[in-house]
Structures are given as structure tokens and as C-alpha cells.
Amino acid sequence: MTSLTQLQPNGLWRFFAQFCAIPHPSKHEAALSQWIQTWAREQGLPVVVDQVGNLIIKKPATPGMEDRKGVILQAHIDMVPQANADTQHDFTKDPIDAYVDGEWVRARGTTLGADNGIGAAACLAVLADRHIKHGPIEVLLTIDEEAGMTGAKGLQPGLLEGEILLNTDSEQDGEVYMGCAGGxxxxxxxxxxxxxxxxxxxxxxxxxxxxxxxxxxxxxxxxxxxxxxxxxxxxxxxxxxxxxxxxxxxxxxxxxxxxxxxxxxxxxxxxxxxxxxxxxxxxxxxxxxxxxxxxxxxxxxxxxxxxxxxxxxxxxxxxxxxxxxxxxxxxxxxxxxxxxxxxxxxxxxxxxxxxxxxxxxxxxxxxxxxxxxxxxxxxxxxxxxxxxxxxxxxxxPGWTPDPASPIMRLLRETHKELFTSDPKIMVIHAGLECGLFQPAYPHWDMVSFGPTIQGAHSPDERVHIPAVHRFWQLLIRLLEQIPSR
CATH class of the missing domain: 3.30.70.360 (Alpha-Beta Plaits)
Structure with a gap:
């Protein structure tokens, strides 16, 4: 994992390397969940484990930004377990053998878990970084997204206080999602x-x-x-x-x-x-x-x-x-x-x-x-x-698009500020957890974005290193610009 920990942004990649070292296929996330809980408490961050196993970690606003709208950073911590026929791998016991291949990170013979490990790593990296400016933050890490969306379905109202949800489970740099399919x-x-x-x-x-x-x-x-x-x-x-x-x-x-x-x-x-x-x-x-x-x-x-x-x-x-x-x-x-x-x-x-x-x-x-x-x-x-x-x-259920979404507008403006181009505003045919959050939190203003991940759900899965850096830049700048309540 040494090569991964040398990548930038360093904090994000260090967390992802740790995820690769701890087996976490769908329905077997307990070890990774426990590691995250232990880490968060060591940082002095309060952690809640809800009735289905989702993790909620809260971080107060940086001084002077206490009046900003609360943001929920969201990802799922399970991964799809797929291996080539000639690869002997027990996803409940064996670590992911990730490596750098030019501008990409891959895994040898198996899925990589960049879906949604990169997003989850970004959430923890925000919690760990004391230099990022932001309002009140809650990190929501759900379980079992890939095999039934159990975590999103079981999320109870009243546990989270934020108004804006940033879902990190999209897989194309330069695209922002405002809706998804149900299934x-x-x-x-x-x-x-x-x-x-x-x-x-x-x-x-x-x-x-x-x-x-x-x-x-x-x-x-x-x-x-x-x-x-x-x-x-x-x-x-x-x-x-x-x-x-x-x-x-x-x-x-x-x-x-x-x-x-x-x-x-x-x-x-x-x-x-x-x-x-x-x-x-x-x-x-x-x-x-x-x-x-x-x-x-x-x-x-x-x-x-x-x-x-x-x-x-x-x-x-x-x-x-x-x-x-x-x-x-x-x-x-x-x-x-x-x-x-x-x-x-x-x-x-x-x-x-x-x-x-x-x-x-x-x-x-x-x-x-x-x-x-x-x-x-x-x-x-x-x-x-x-x-x-x-x-x-x-x-x-699917996630119904909201063309008037304020966070979508802010993300579009932030993307253009950073990269001098408008992102593509998309609706994805894959399932995202946003639609399942709406019954419990109908007031949330939601958007989904992430780095380029190719071959998800197959052993060809790979994540683009420069796209991860741009995703991180966009996420940090967006947090800085969240408006007041």
C-alpha cells in the first residue's frame, strides 16, 4: 500500500489504503465500521451507530462559520465482491491488493472498492483536516448499499440536523447528479x-x-x-x-x-x-x-x-x-x-x-x-x-430531480470557478441512496458527485488519480462556500 499513501490528496488516499486493508464486502462491514468508530473517538469526534449499523460522526464548524447551513457528507462503506475466475480471494478475510498503474489505481484480480471507498475516504479526510474551513458537518456512512440499501432504508428521522446532503457515490469527473433510478x-x-x-x-x-x-x-x-x-x-x-x-x-x-x-x-x-x-x-x-x-x-x-x-x-x-x-x-x-x-x-x-x-x-x-x-x-x-x-x-424509490436546487446551483458555480467549465448536470440510471433518504428527511437539498471510476462492480474497476484530486478540490471549495442559514 506504500504507493497509494504517496498520492495526493494524501489524507484521502491514506484512508482509502486503510479501507483496502480491512475486508468490507456488503453485509460484512463490521470490522471497517469498528475501525472508523475507534479512529473518530480518538480524534474527539462523537460517533452514533444507529439501529441498522449506519455511522454518524459530527464535527463542529470552524470558528466564524457557525451560522452556515449544516452539511451531511455521505458515502457507503460496503463494496462489491467480484474476482476473476483465476483469482483466489476471500472478500471476508483477504485485503484488497491495490496498486498504482500510471494515472489509475487498480486491484489485482478483484474489485477495488473505489465505489464508494473513495467517497468514504474523502468524508473522513474532511473530518481529519483541521485547516479546511466549513460550517457544521455530519458524516453519514451507510451500510449494505450494494446488496440491498439496508442502511439507507433504515435511516431514522431526527438523527441528523443538517440541511444539505452531499452524496459522494457518483463515478464521472465533470458530472453532477440530481436524480437517479429506483429499482x-x-x-x-x-x-x-x-x-x-x-x-x-x-x-x-x-x-x-x-x-x-x-x-x-x-x-x-x-x-x-x-x-x-x-x-x-x-x-x-x-x-x-x-x-x-x-x-x-x-x-x-x-x-x-x-x-x-x-x-x-x-x-x-x-x-x-x-x-x-x-x-x-x-x-x-x-x-x-x-x-x-x-x-x-x-x-x-x-x-x-x-x-x-x-x-x-x-x-x-x-x-x-x-x-x-x-x-x-x-x-x-x-x-x-x-x-x-x-x-x-x-x-x-x-x-x-x-x-x-x-x-x-x-x-x-x-x-x-x-x-x-x-x-x-x-x-x-x-x-x-x-x-x-x-x-x-x-x-x-428513485430520486426525483429538483431543477431549482440551491446546492446544485452552488456546485455548478464552484465547478466553473475552479475548472473554468460547467459540469454536466445528469440523472443517473444506477441507484443512489438519495431517494431513500427523502421519506425521513424531505427537507434535504441533495446533490451527488465524485471522481472517475471505471469498471465498477467488476475486477476491471479502476479510479482515476487526477480526477480524485479534482473531486477533493471541488468538495473543499464547496464546503467553504456553503451559505448561512
Whole structure:
């Protein structure tokens, strides 16, 4: 971590290096939370841990600025745990191996956690710096943002006194966000009656890998391959040529990450081994060509595997493949009101094989409730036709833009003062916690900004070092200019 601690702004990067050293995937933030609490109390800063585990740390105004409006600096302390197939990493125990690569910071073989570790590090750096001029500050660090937004949903009214919230969870330098999509999880469950493996069959494992993956909100419109959908297409084509039986199917690891890898365990009569290899080569070639411009590293492998004890019955197998092919995925509609912004999308994120069922997890996002309801209806219809169960859960609202926002206007003016250019005012298709704060704190004036982070939710994640410096400059100057109450 030595190289990270030599970067500027030094205080921010030192905190981020410490975050990398403490495992903190979603739902396993306790160790990092405890470290932050201990650090804050050592600085003489009061800390509150609310009923769901969010941290609230308060710092008084610098002398002469006590009359300024109170500001809440906000970030989440969990990270998305994604690793390449050839990387052995336990996110609950192993530190992130971060390193400097030119103008970028990356991690070896895993997600980096810059989403939202850089924002959280900036919040602590403001608390630690005694030279920054600011009014009353409260730092709100939420938990479990990536896997359910539990922290934001559980935030109770009356805990925070500020009027302005600065969310640090955006990922593009020069862009400022004033709204975001809401979302809901869909879980499809395909029950099946298992059958014994037919006599004289061999087991084969097909693996699909090499896709870029990415954030299911930020990258969903970029045409990146979805491993689950691609493998379903391949299996359907293979099943028309060979008498294959499906024993297992799995793909993806998180419902909010575009799946990069998927695998299937197949059974075939032994005499079809050569035909399977030839068919795989022939049928996978068009898929590689289709995605060559965006996912040039897409690959397929075939290896013989140990024989399982059972497999899906043929009727269940066909219902499953039909449903996976029909299940909506990707962009459903672009926004008419905001050019270039996705209005509604869905991500077929995870497939897993259970003892008596195969489960499929999707994340539906939309800037409006009607778009979300439309995709819910489509997903439910697919489940109905396939005889599967379908449940929707974890609904969270979007963040409605406020064109008259005073903090948005001040941030725009501050950006132009520092960098001689106006920022782009945006609405993001990804989920931000701002919308969930509104029921408890409807008076908050909110805005979201951050440095450039590419490849979030995938092992390609990287953060741009010069953009982090500009983000810090903007944050500090903005705090200095917060108006009086």
C-alpha cells in the first residue's frame, strides 16, 4: 500500500489504503465500521451507530462559520465482491491488493472498492483536516448499499440536523447528479423433479468466460454481453443437435453486476463426445463475432467432469431454457426527457442450481414507477408461462430531480470557478441512496458527485488519480462556500 499513501490528496488516499486493508464486502462491514468508530473517538469526534449499523460522526464548524447551513457528507462503506475466475480471494478475510498503474489505481484480480471507498475516504479526510474551513458537518456512512440499501432504508428521522446532503457515490469527473433510478429485485424459482443419470452417459462442463461485465446501471446501455443469456442461447442451440441433459446451471454472482462468467454441467451418451466439441466450436463462433467489438475476450471451454447423481427432467429443462431466452434483459426504454439516459432496464444477474430448483435473480431499474411495473409484468409473465414462482422484493424509490436546487446551483458555480467549465448536470440510471433518504428527511437539498471510476462492480474497476484530486478540490471549495442559514 506504500504507493497509494504517496498520492495526493494524501489524507484521502491514506484512508482509502486503510479501507483496502480491512475486508468490507456488503453485509460484512463490521470490522471497517469498528475501525472508523475507534479512529473518530480518538480524534474527539462523537460517533452514533444507529439501529441498522449506519455511522454518524459530527464535527463542529470552524470558528466564524457557525451560522452556515449544516452539511451531511455521505458515502457507503460496503463494496462489491467480484474476482476473476483465476483469482483466489476471500472478500471476508483477504485485503484488497491495490496498486498504482500510471494515472489509475487498480486491484489485482478483484474489485477495488473505489465505489464508494473513495467517497468514504474523502468524508473522513474532511473530518481529519483541521485547516479546511466549513460550517457544521455530519458524516453519514451507510451500510449494505450494494446488496440491498439496508442502511439507507433504515435511516431514522431526527438523527441528523443538517440541511444539505452531499452524496459522494457518483463515478464521472465533470458530472453532477440530481436524480437517479429506483429499482426492485426479482427472484424466479424453477422447481423440478430430479431424475437419475441415464446409463452410459458422460458429464461435460461448458464454461463461458472473458466478458467485461460491469455495473448493471451504469454500463447496461453499452451492449456488453450477459453470460447467463449467452449460455442459454448456446444450450438451446446445442439441445436441437444433441440429446443433452442438464444437471447444473450457474452464472453471475451479484444481481447488480452484469454477469461475466457462466457454466453448465451437461450429460450426453458417450458416443457424442466428439460431436459436442465440434458443435460447441461451431455454435460459439457467431456469438464471439457478435460481441467482438465490445467483448473481444469472450471464450468457451469444454472439459469432462465427474458424473453427478441426477439431472433435470426433460420437461423442466426445456421450460428453463425457454424462460431464460424469453426473460427480458438490458435496456427496455431510453428516456424521452433526458437525452442519452436509460429510463428502464433489467439485468439477469444470477443463476444458481439448488437441490430441487434453479433460481434466477434479476434487478429491475427505472426512472419512473410505470417503467418498473412494466418490466415486473413482463418478468411475471415469463414465470407464469414457464410454470415458475416469481417474487419481487427490496423495492427502493428513485430520486426525483429538483431543477431549482440551491446546492446544485452552488456546485455548478464552484465547478466553473475552479475548472473554468460547467459540469454536466445528469440523472443517473444506477441507484443512489438519495431517494431513500427523502421519506425521513424531505427537507434535504441533495446533490451527488465524485471522481472517475471505471469498471465498477467488476475486477476491471479502476479510479482515476487526477480526477480524485479534482473531486477533493471541488468538495473543499464547496464546503467553504456553503451559505448561512
Amino acid at each position: 426492485v429485485d426479482a427472484l424466479l424459482r424453477f422447481a423440478y423433479a430430479a431424475e437419475p443419470v441415464p446409463a452410459e452417459h458422460q458429464a461435460w462442463e461448458i464454461k463461458l468466460s472473458g466478458l467485461r461485465g460491469g455495473h448493471s446501471g451504469v454500463n447496461i446501455h453499452q451492449g456488453r454481453g450477459n453470460a447467463n443469456k449467452l449460455l442459454a442461447r448456446l444450450l438451446e442451440s446445442l439441445s436441437h443437435e444433441l440429446p443433452l441433459r442438464l444437471a447444473e446451471l450457474s452464472g453471475g454472482t451479484l444481481r447488480n453486476a452484469i454477469p461475466r462468467e457462466a457454466r453448465a454441467l451437461l450429460l450426453l451418451p458417450s458416443q457424442h463426445a466428439d460431436a459436442l466439441a465440434a458443435a460447441l466450436t461451431r455454435l460459439s463462433a457467431p456469438l464471439k463475432t457478435e460481441l467482438a467489438a465490445i467483448d473481444s475476450k469472450l471464450g468457451f471451454s469444454l472439459t469432462q467432469a465427474p458424473l453427478p447423481s441426477r439431472c433435470l427432467n426433460q420437461a423442466a429443462q426445456q421450460r428453463l431454457l425457454d424462460a431464460l431466452l424469453a426473460c427480458p434483459n438490458g435496456v427496455i426504454r431510453m428516456s424521452d426527457a433526458i437525452a442519452g439516459v436509460v429510463e428502464t432496464s433489467t439485468n439477469l444477474g444470477v443463476i444458481s442450481t439448488q437441490d430441487d430448483a434453479i433460481q434466477v435473480q434479476c434487478l429491475i431499474r427505472s426512472l419512473n414507477e410505470t417503467g418498473r411495473q412494466h418490466v415486473e409484468q413482463m418478468t411475471q409473465a415469463v414465470a407464469n408461462l414457464a410454470g415458475a414462482e416469481c417474487q419481487f422484493s427490496g423495492h427502493y
